[in-house]
Amino acid sequence: MKVVNQVNPSPERMQEFFGGKEDGAFVMVNLLKFKEKAEYPDGRETGLSGAEAYALYGAAVLERLAAVGAKPGYSGPVTGLMLGEVEENWDMIALAEYPSLEAMKTMIMSPEYQAISVHRTAGLQGQLNIKTKPGALGN
Numbered sequence: 001m002k003v004v005n006q007v008n009p010s011p012e013r014m015q016e017f018f019g020g021k022e023d024g025a026f027v028m029v030n031l032l033k034f035k036e037k038a039e040y041p042d043g044r045e046t047g048l049s050g051a052e053a054y055a056l057y058g059a060a061v062l063e064r065l066a067a068v069g070a071k072p073g074y075s076g077p078v079t080g081l082m083l084g085e086v087e088e089n090w091d092m093i094a095l096a097e098y099p100s101l102e103a104m105k106t107m108i109m110s111p112e113y114q115a116i117s118v119h120r121t122a123g124l125q126g127q128l129n130i131k132t133k134p135g136a137l138g139n
Contacts, residue, residue: 003086003087003128004126005031005033005090005125005126005127005128006126006127007120007121007124007125007126007127008121009129017101017131018101018104018105020101022100022101022102023101023133024099024100025097025098025099025100025134026097026098026101026131026132026133026134027073027095027096027097027098027131027132027133027134028095028096028097028098028104028129028130028131028132029093029095029128029129029130029131029132030093030094030095030096030127030128030129030130031078031090031092031093031127031128031130032054032090032091032092032093032094032124032127033088033090033091033124033125033126033127034049034050034051034054034091034092034123034124034125035049035050035053035122035123035124035125036049036050037049037050038050038052038053038119038122038123039122040053040118040121040122041118041121041122042118046122048122048123049123050122050123050124050125051091051092051123052123053119053120053122053123054092054119054120054122054123054124055123056116056119056123057116057117057119057120057123058075058094060116060119061113061116061120063112064107064110064112064113064116065096065107067107067110067112068098068099068103068104068106068107069098069099069103070096070097070098070099070103070104070107071096071097072094072095072096072097073094073095073096073097074093074094074095075092075093075094075095076092076093077091077092078090078091078092078093090127090128097134
């Protein structure tokens, strides 16, 4: 299995993800890898680590999630790997539950989200976003 962390999806991947059949609520699993030092697109120097820049995004995204009826789930640092192998572990995992694909799309396309996403981009070295369907095991 090849694993490639990315910060932003390609336009083709966005079309594929949001262009599919709507199937209701889902949980997005975010496996996050941070840069050692935040790198802002405009070149500003902040002295922030990647994790600190992402934390600014994380705090601000809570309001954006609520605005579309989504809610945060568990988040925390990755502290070990019991099964499998990866070249390098992710730094953090974060879950977010969305009521629909349209809700997520509305959120990420909003000007308010775009304004805070600069911290996400500055802090992330890469990530995996995995869409899951709630209740698959009777939950």
